[in-house]
Amino acid sequence: MNTYWRTFKVAAWLGWEMDSNWTEPWLFIIYSIIKPIAATFILVLMYIILAAVGNFSAGPLFDFMYVGNAFFIFVGTTLFGTFQVIQSDREWYQTIRYIYISPISFYVYVLGRAISKILVAAFAVVITLAFGALVLRPAVEISLPLASVPVFVAALALGLFCLLAIGITLGGMTFLMARHTQSLAEAVPGIFYVFCGVLFPLSVLPGWLQGVGRAIPLTYWFELSRRLLLSSADQAVLAPLTGLGGFSDLTILGFLALSSVVFFALSLGVFKLGEYLARKAGKIDMTTSY
Amino acid sequence: MSSATPSRSATARRSDFRYKAALNLRSVFGRAYPRVIGANREPSWIFFEVFLPLLGIAAYVFIYQAFYNAQVALIQAGQCGSAACASPADQLAHLKAAAANLNALVGTVVLGGTMVAFWLNVLWSMASQLYWEKEIGNLQIYMMAPMSRMALLAGMAIGGMFMTSVRAIATLVAGILVFGVIFQVANPLLLLAVFFVTLIALYGMGMLFASLYLLWGREAWNLSALLEEPIFFSSGMYFPAGGFLMVQPWGPAVAVAGSLVPAMLGLDALRQLTLPGYTLPTVLPPGTELEILLGLTVLFLVLARFALAHLETLAKREGKLTSRHQ
Numbered sequence: 001m002n003t004y005w006r007t008f009k010v011a012a013w014l015g016w017e018m019d020s021n022w023t024e025p026w027l028f029i030i031y032s033i034i035k036p037i038a039a040t041f042i043l044v045l046m047y048i049i050l051a052a053v054g055n056f057s058a059g060p061l062f063d064f065m066y067v068g069n070a071f072f073i074f075v076g077t078t079l080f081g082t083f084q085v086i087q088s089d090r091e092w093y094q095t096i097r098y099i100y101i102s103p104i105s106f107y108v109y110v111l112g113r114a115i116s117k118i119l120v121a122a123f124a125v126v127i128t129l130a131f132g133a134l135v136l137r138p139a140v141e142i143s144l145p146l147a148s149v150p151v152f153v154a155a156l157a158l159g160l161f162c163l164l165a166i167g168i169t170l171g172g173m174t175f176l177m178a179r180h181t182q183s184l185a186e187a188v189p190g191i192f193y194v195f196c197g198v199l200f201p202l203s204v205l206p207g208w209l210q211g212v213g214r215a216i217p218l219t220y221w222f223e224l225s226r227r228l229l230l231s232s233a234d235q236a237v238l239a240p241l242t243g244l245g246g247f248s249d250l251t252i253l254g255f256l257a258l259s260s261v262v263f264f265a266l267s268l269g270v271f272k273l274g275e276y277l278a279r280k281a282g283k284i285d286m287t288t289s290y
Numbered sequence: 291m292s293s294a295t296p297s298r299s300a301t302a303r304r305s306d307f308r309y310k311a312a313l314n315l316r317s318v319f320g321r322a323y324p325r326v327i328g329a330n331r332e333p334s335w336i337f338f339e340v341f342l343p344l345l346g347i348a349a350y351v352f353i354y355q356a357f358y359n360a361q362v363a364l365i366q367a368g369q370c371g372s373a374a375c376a377s378p379a380d381q382l383a384h385l386k387a388a389a390a391n392l393n394a395l396v397g398t399v400v401l402g403g404t405m406v407a408f409w410l411n412v413l414w415s416m417a418s419q420l421y422w423e424k425e426i427g428n429l430q431i432y433m434m435a436p437m438s439r440m441a442l443l444a445g446m447a448i449g450g451m452f453m454t455s456v457r458a459i460a461t462l463v464a465g466i467l468v469f470g471v472i473f474q475v476a477n478p479l480l481l482l483a484v485f486f487v488t489l490i491a492l493y494g495m496g497m498l499f500a501s502l503y504l505l506w507g508r509e510a511w512n513l514s515a516l517l518e519e520p521i522f523f524s525s526g527m528y529f530p531a532g533g534f535l536m537v538q539p540w541g542p543a544v545a546v547a548g549s550l551v552p553a554m555l556g557l558d559a560l561r562q563l564t565l566p567g568y569t570l571p572t573v574l575p576p577g578t579e580l581e582i583l584l585g586l587t588v589l590f591l592v593l594a595r596f597a598l599a600h601l602e603t604l605a606k607r608e609g610k611l612t613s614r615h616q
Contacts, residue, residue, distance in 0.1 A: 022509055031516055038520040042528055043353070049533040050357050053391050053570060055371035058360040063352065094426060187342025193349040200356035288610065
């Protein structure tokens, strides 16, 4: 256990240094904010144009989209933080062979490396939400009553754990892939972007695709986070649209806990399988540089 | 002395035009080849480059669909814009206008999705490529080879355009078949001109960036990452760029800054030329946009030529040409 903890700590420190020490701290902070704010502004402009051209307003839908997009920052960065580790160590730094033969758990090492990205993502999520509530006009109506804090924290912890598990599952697959981290980073979150009701209610999707969305645990995390953060006026408009109105907050939390366990087991299995197949095919330290 | 002459003539640098042109053409072909062939030898590439990015585009399409549904619900409830519907005919007209707007907006996203593919290729396979070559130790071999560095970059660009065209075509086909977008081309010659000039300008910009990245270390990778969402935003990849002019006071400034990236004007022109009855806000007429794009093309290619020579010298002087992982 002690070795696991030490590996995790050192990997987390290494990840932080690799992410941030290429520049000055102030530049790193700006860098970390600009990307998510720009992504948010894409949605803001989409709404402004649509509202102007169609001469109508749909405030609750915009709030739905805004909060979903803010929490989606966790998805992109956490997934990228986990599944880029193997490829960056293997292809870029070419250090994977040294780390791999050291007496540590490679799974825990990957987990540790992802932590710094989650911290940066948390910062970006807070900035994005604060921007929507304080700067944007009309403001996004966000509030978190004190009584809802424990459920919110539990949902956040379970959601992130689930994301990490999904990320490591994908990381296990990258043992066998050429250097497509960037494509993967763009593509896999796209699945969640479409099916998890991040930017639009699930009811917009065709029926069978709604089923796909309901099978992904992140859908419930986004739903619960929005329920806890958005105003009751918004909730009244949105509840019939999301298709998840029948579930209580605690039921959703239960779904998240169960999904976390399932994905954790899956991540262990896929990671070990990917590692085994890569060793067998001699691909552990391959480079693919066309 | 006479015995040394044949050896020297065999290794002497040849400067005649025909030899140089053939050498550089071979270099262009040689650098484009691994991108075209090598990529197709990696089956997972098809899945990641062609199929999965469609999902990101679908998300933006469904956003417009969600708002369209909300708008239709309002119209059917008797609310036509800010006032009540005057008559059933008025209601029908509003419904038709909403459907036409939806087609234009979804078409906007689909065309933006194709341009995103090219922009990502410019960032990750053009601009970052020399930096990547430095990291894996190929750059020094390129630098010792006798061809022009511009030929090397041109080969990368042509190979990259081919690779990306597959993804772009898949996005367009999906736009038509899955999302039901109706495209209508009124002026095919102007459309082709805008498309190819935009691509050349974009890859010219990539060549310029590639030379800048030659000097940088890990900042290069982070800069490429930084130039994704902000450029998607400032170039209006998923919404009509003319919308910037509606947002006062900062919108027009973003539009001017965004037009430095050829994708913005190129996309705006392509949307006007392919989406029938385009009533969404525009930046400039397509002809004017083509003229500006031509200017940007020349500017970027000339700048890339000079920047490459200058920064190569600078990188050699500072000892950064072969330094890795810094």
